[in-house]
Amino acid sequence: MIHHYDVLIIGGGLTGLRAALRVSDAGLNGAVVSKVHPLRSHSVAAQGGMNASLGNVKGEDGTKDSWKNHAYDTVKGSDYLADQDAVERLCREAPTAVIELEHMGTVWSRLADGKIAQRPFGGAGFPRTCYAADRTGHNALHTLYEHVSGRQIPVYEEFFVTSLVTKDGRCIGCTALELMTGQVHGFLAKAVLMASGGFGRIFNKSTNALINTGDGPALALRAGALLKDMEFVQFHPTTLYGTNILITEGARGEGGILLNQNGERFMERYAPNSVDLAPRDVVARSIEQEIAEGRGYDGGYVHLDLRHLGAARITERLPGIRQIAIDFAGVDPIQDPVPVQPGQHYSMGGIDADINGATALPGLYAAGECACISVHGANRLGGNSLVETVVFGRLVAEKIIEDVEEMTLANDEPVKAAIKSTNDRIEGILRREGGELVFGIKDVMTNNMSNKFGIFREKQKMREGLDEIKKIQEQVGHVSLQNKERKLNQALIRFLELEGMLLLAEAVARGALAREESRGSHKRTDYPERDDLNFLKHTLVGLRDDTMHVSYKPVTLGVFEPRERVY
Template sequence: MTIDHDVLVLGAGLAGMRAALEAAREGADVAIVTKVHPIRSHSSAAQGGINAALGEGDSWESHAFDTIKGSDYLADQDAVEVMCREAPADIVEFEHMGVIFYRNEDGKLGTRAFGGASQARTYFVGDITGQALLVTLYDQILKAGVKVYEEWFATTLYVENGACRGLVALEMITGELHLVRAKAVIDAAGGLGRVFEPSTNALICTGDGYALAYRAGAPLMDMEMVQYHPTTLAGSGFLMSEAARGEGAYLLNSEGERFMKRYAPNKMELAARDVCSRSEVTEIAEGRGIDGNVLLDCRHLGADVILKKLPQIHEMALDYVGLDMIKDPIPVRPGMHYQMGGVKTDATGATRLQGLYAAGEVACVSVHGGNRLGANSLLDTIVFGRRSGKASAAYVKGVAGSRGGENVLHAEQARMQELLARPYTGETHARLRLELATMMDKHCGVYRNEAGLTEALKRLSGLKARYEKIAVGDKSRIFNQALTFALEVGFMLDCADAIVRSALERKESRGAQSRTDYPERNDAEWLKHILITYRTGKEPELSYAPVTITQWKPEARSY
């Protein structure tokens, strides 16, 4: 089947749905392709809140400075300005749409404190902020009548004459491949957390959007900047919201000491995430951990605060480690959480591939630079989701629709048939994924060095060779997940490759990139972005882009 739209959004998380809503408001014929129902998107797992300088005494400049300092000066300051200036209006718009944000005594929006922020500017709904925003936005999509192709799995972007003109997607429920043509595509396919094991991310966060755009020719930027969240639950790696520390929780080592006083004496537990994660790894490495974990202690907050403001993580701790936060400290450790880098875009979401826009975690504007502040990711999705929706709707007015693309569809059909027909080889999606992800955690985690990264690159090339022989252990057409998992492993390998190459290239420590062989930040040589561009049949090309500095000159970063 061949379908035509003006604007096609890939992904139905917050960024994708916000983009679709905006494009629809601008009068474009817009549709969404998503591999899961919109409500299942991983935006729902964002717990703590969303930042904006909306309160009295706060200013967008203060928010911008905190964000830039948090980024270790790698963020582009013009993009940060856009985000922080527009944040208040976007938050209020969601309030008008119906989000039940927490209020203070006079009935106005109230805040909580968050890491790396000089003011309490995080707006929230309990510890289910992402879910509250996502459901509200989904209901807006219903109201606006936006077409959603649900459980359609994108296999490739369709590029014609140097412009993105749509994509090919597998309809899971029938097993049919479709060509969806569009004058503009917005890539909002979310993160790549599963490239690492353990990760806070859902099983669906497999880097599809990065790999699709990368293969189509759009460069990726800042890919070495992988955020490890300081508080993920022992064992499962589930996220224990930063809201816990925002409400006043302590991090303790095996001696019961609030160890952050030695690493960030001013902000303590509310230092930026990269700082807290490194401190925890150091504590554990120096023998002050408990079975590879430290403790998150909420006991002094009291049952009322825990049950009212942190109900979800309270329940998760009960369910998955059998501990009651009201009475017990919870074992936590740093776990892969977020990719700061992504498809390089400008502040309108436009990538370097004509007709392709990107927004949300998959994009790199860059507002997060080397380290994202907590509660800035939800903000990123709604500000740049909206902007890419608007810009793409304006762009398509001057573009004629493609009449071609059947050749791409046929090529994808042949590729899928070949993959399905391949006999059993012993290489399965599960084995390859697990090997890849544990290897990435080992060599490309909180601390990195040349030897480890070189080893990672070698292992990756072995995994890629084995991936060429992957077999799909299910031959059905209907809801063949073995097939989509196999395709996802392919995406993840491309993402991992870009991450390792960029990490190897950046010979300094900045933000989430901590090189034990280059422990200092080196502004003279490395105050610049690393871009990576895919080349068919050749090694990818690395290049640089300057960091935009407006009013905040780089200075030493301490909390």
């Protein structure tokens, strides 16, 4: 079965739904394809908030926030690797994006004067983070879904995209496996927007939803697009010990403090000015070092203490966090400190896209966490990813609307051929017997990534890590599934996800090995300093003849000159 649309959006999170609404505003025929129901997308889990210089809360010295302040903090936070033109666009558009959501119905938390509340977040010079308690993603996603569903925009739920289809060097659609029936569908479109989220689950300790397997970047890479800055992986300082569920930075924004086993507020030593609210890379490394030097608790964690905030503030501002701590760690933050450790949280890298979301593959656009438009550079500030989703969800949709005006749909033939080859491939996988099971291999990969490409990196370990990835890639060719059915075969989906994850793991590894410096989240113990002379540039990874190639391209600098980052 082949479906025809002007614009096909892969992914039903904040970026995808925001784009879908914009495409619908323009009167174009658009659809969303998602491997889960849109409300189950990982956007729903975003807690702390969305940065925008509304200026509803004044800074410490009574001054008002501005998009320029937001841009400065973002560029500094990125360790100067972000493209400054993209950052400017993000920060200029951020207030509009927040207000748009408000107009659509999002229930933001409010100040006493009734305006949208804003709180301090790491690495930010002003209280800039707009929030809906600690359920900001949930509130925003439900709002967008309400409108998408109200406008009857077609959503292909529980469709797993199996390939992007190209013709004459242009992306013209995709194939997707309908989970419930096992049928492979074809989609033909004038433009395809990838908005499929991050790839955090290539690491074993991750805050990400289990579905965050990076399917989009892997599909794009195979189809001829490039990946950018894949080595920059954000480790969030505070994930719940045991399950690695996120404990929002907002907990520290509200006044929570980190304590080691000796009850010492150790962040005073690492970031004398910002203390617990230094950016994530700084805080994550500090915690890791405390643990490594024996000042953590057994098992490898420190304490996040919220008790001094009092029951009223905790229940009002951080109700979700309190519930998570009770449900998943048996700890009530009103009475006891919360055990936390760093865990993978965000993929700064992704599909190389320009300021309009266009990729190296004409017809394919990318936005949101799966993309690297490069507003986060080497380290993302808390609250900047949510705003990126809705700002670029809309802006990239606008570019697509402009571009498809003069385009016609390609003919069905290449999509038909792609359906056939996808069916052959699936049948081939299902026919295999013997070999290893998919689940064990996945654990080997995720452990390898955390052990060899974690918070502190070093050449020898990374070499071993890359060898291991290559070995697993070999093994995966022999994996077999017990379940041989076409209909609702989740083992098959997990296998297809794993194939893509191994590609991304290799891209992370190659980027990290080649970058012989420390910048933002990428910390090399063998190259501890930032090296602007040789590495103030973006890493690109492409696939040619099944071999990965690393190249570079310049960073778009601007008014903010690279300086040493001090917090």
